[in-house]
Each structure stands twice: as structure tokens, then as C-alpha cells.
Amino acid sequence: MKTYPKLFVTALFTMILAFGCSEDKEEMPDPNFINATITVNNVATSAYVFTAIEGAGASASLNMENTALTLKIGSRYAINNEAGRPHPFLIMGIGNTTLLAQNDVVGTFESNPAVNFVATDSTMIFTLTSEMATQIAPYMCGRHAAMTGNINAVD
Numbered sequence: 001m002k003t004y005p006k007l008f009v010t011a012l013f014t015m016i017l018a019f020g021c022s023e024d025k026e027e028m029p030d031p032n033f034i035n036a037t038i039t040v041n042n043v044a045t046s047a048y049v050f051t052a053i054e055g056a057g058a059s060a061s062l063n064m065e066n067t068a069l070t071l072k073i074g075s076r077y078a079i080n081n082e083a084g085r086p087h088p089f090l091i092m093g094i095g096n097t098t099l100l101a102q103n104d105v106v107g108t109f110e111s112n113p114a115v116n117f118v119a120t121d122s123t124m125i126f127t128l129t130s131e132m133a134t135q136i137a138p139y140m141c142g143r144h145a146a147m148t149g150n151i152n153a154v155d
């Protein structure tokens with residue numbers, strides 16, 4: 001009969017520890033948490049249009065050709081490119097550099113750990129760090145220079 005209270009006390013301490021740990025986890029930001037998902041499509045070879053934005057931190061006029069995209073600095077974004085492989089999404093930098101690219105071009109921020117860039121044929125995921133924000137320029141299609149619009153990085 002003495003083991004029962006001992007087990008009970010052990011279980012109680014385990015619960016307290018588990019609760020304490022889960023509280024700590026909530027305070028640690030998940031580096032893979034996506035704040036906003038932006039869906040983009042193409043109008044032939046002349047424009048991108050943003051068709052949906054979900055979550056927080058990103059905004060743009062939907063279904064307007066080559067419209068500006070506003071992104072909050074410090075947030076993580078997924079760009080779902082429904083235009084796919086024929087229209088690889090690029091985030092350009094000042095001086096016509098490429099910061100992030102969905103195609104074979106290797107952007108200057110693709111290996112930056114804080115940016116944590118992930119790209120597939122249909123999606124690119126990245127965190128807009130303040131370092132990257134200082135160099136950000138328009139978005140552009142990797143194959144059609146007419147498909148381009150401004151990116152505004154905001155605090």
C-alpha cells in the first residue's frame with residue numbers, strides 16, 4: 001500500500017514537469033511556423049496576380065496584375081505558385097541581384113539559416129529577416145521580365 005502514494009506523487013511531479021516544459025515550448029518561437037500563405041498565379045507571360053492571402057503579415061490587392069506585395073519583416077511566408085515551373089518566382093535584390101529563387105538560380109539569401117529557405121516546384125517558403133529586408137527589391141518571374149511587381153518590407 002505504500003507504493004500507491006509514491007506513484008501518485010511521482011505522477012504528480014511528472015505532470016508538473018510536463019506542464020512546465022510545454023509552457024516553455026510555447027514561449028520559444030517555432031522557426032518553421034508560417035505566418036502567411038500567399039497564392040500567386042500568372043496571366044499568360046505578362047503578369048503575376050495574387051489570388052489569395054491567408055494568415056497575418058502579408059497584404060496585396062488580389063487579382064490585380066503585377067501589384068505590390070507588402071510583407072512584415074520578421075514573419076515567415078509560403079508563396080504557393082500555381083503558375084508552376086514555367087513561371088518560377090524570384091525575389092530580387094537591389095542592383096539586380098537575386099535573393100531567393102524558385103528555379104535553379106541560387107539566390108544570395110538561400111543558404112542563410114535565419115531565412116530558412118525551402119523551395120519546391122509549387123512553393124517557396126522563407127523568413128523575411130531584417131537583413132534581407134534591407135536588400136529586397138521587386139518580385140519577378142525567372143523567365144518573363146514583364147511579370148514583376150514591388151515588394152514593400154515593413155516593420
Ligand SMILES: [Cu+2]
Pocket residue numbers: 042045086087088141142143144147
Ligand atoms: Cu513567367
